Structures are given as C-alpha cells and as structure tokens.
Amino acid sequence: xxxxxxxxxxxxxxxxxxxxxxxxxxxxxxxxxxxxxxxxxxxxxxxxxxxxxxxxxxxxxxxxxxxxxxxxxxxxxxxxxxxxxxxxxxxxxxxxxxxxxxxxxxxxxxxxxxxxxxxxxxxxxxxxxxxxxxxxxxxxxxxxxxxxxxxxxxxxxxxxxxxx
Numbered sequence: 755x756x757x758x759x760x761x762x763x764x765x766x767x768x769x770x771x772x773x774x775x776x777x778x779x780x781x782x783x784x785x786x787x788x789x790x791x792x793x794x795x796x797x798x799x800x801x802x803x804x805x806x807x808x809x810x811x812x813x814x815x816x817x818x819x820x821x822x823x824x825x826x827x828x829x830x831x832x833x834x835x836x837x838x839x840x841x842x843x844x845x846x847x848x849x850x851x852x853x854x855x856x857x858x859x860x861x862x863x864x865x866x867x868x869x870x871x872x873x874x875x876x877x878x879x880x881x882x883x884x885x886x887x888x889x890x891x892x893x894x895x896x897x898x899x900x901x902x903x904x905x906x907x908x909x910x911x912x913x914x915x916x917x918x
Contacts, residue, residue: 762819769816776809786854789887790880793872803852804841811837856893864897867904874900 783802791802814834818827875883887893
C-alpha cells in the first residue's frame with residue numbers, strides 16, 4: 755500500500771526538482787548572469803534560450819506521474835512534451851524576449867558589430883570576459899573599446915590600400 759503511494763510521489767520529485775532547477779537557472783541567466791553562455795560557440799550555447807520552457811515541460815511531465823486517471827495523465831504528459839519541444843525550438847531560434855537586457859542593449863546599439871563583439875569576447879576567453887562584465891557600464895566601455903579598435907584597424911587598412 756505504501757509503495758502504491760510512494761512510487762508516484764518519487765516519480766514526481768525525480769522530474770519536478772530538475773524542472774524547477776531549469777526554470778530557476780533560466781531566470782537567473784535572464785537577469786544577466788553567466789553572460790559567456792550567450793556568446794558560446796559550442797553545441798549547447800543555444801540551450802540558454804530553452805531552459806525556461808523546458809523546465810515548464812519537465813514539471814508538466816512530473817505532474818503526469820501523480821493522477822490515476824489515464825486521460826489526465828495523457829493531457830499532462832502531452833502538455834509537457836509540447837513545452838519541451840518549444841524549448842528546443844527556442845534554443846534554435848533564440849527569441850528576443852528570452853534575451854537578457856544587456857544582450858538586447860548590445861544588439862540594438864551595435865547590431866552590425868555583434869559578430870566582431872562576440873569574436874573579441876571569445877578571443878579574450880569567455881570566462882575572463884564574463885568576469886569583467888559585471889555592470890552595464892562595463893559592457894558599454896568594452897563595446898566602445900572594441901568599436902574604437904576596429905575603426906582604427908579599418909582606417910589603417912584603407913590607408914594601406916591607397917598607398918599600394
């Protein structure tokens with residue numbers, strides 16, 4: 755009898771806790787933490803955009819472990835799978851509303867320079883770059899520094915072409 759009650763609760767907790775952790779981490783990153791992940795090139799870099807919907811999906815799947823009604827279980831399970839799929843799609847398309855304010859600001863201000871900014875951050879090392887980008891002022895100063903550096907390089911390249 756106890757096993758009949760414990761098994762659904764254990765199944766629920768095994769899925770519910772990771773779902774909460776995904777949502778928590780997604781919100782934490784959306785608030786401006788772990789900035790380096792947004793510039794990562796690795797296969798999992800886009801996952802930052804899928805964490806919140808995937809966490810919601812995992813919680814729905816966890817809820818499916820509780821009821822005894824097959825219809826309710828199926829509804830909860832399909833809803834959970836839907837959210838997980840939405841999370842995968844978001845990881846691929848990187849929707850604007852799941853970007854942190856600092857990244858939206860960079861894209862609005864330096865849209866055409868974003869590939870250069872990302873490349874500069876990667877050259878510095880994303881962990882080191884991330885440790886230096888603690889405030890909006892840090893990000894603004896860094897972006898202006900990169901802009902100045904590349905403007906100067908372009909001018910030098912133009913002068914070389916003219917003199918050649």
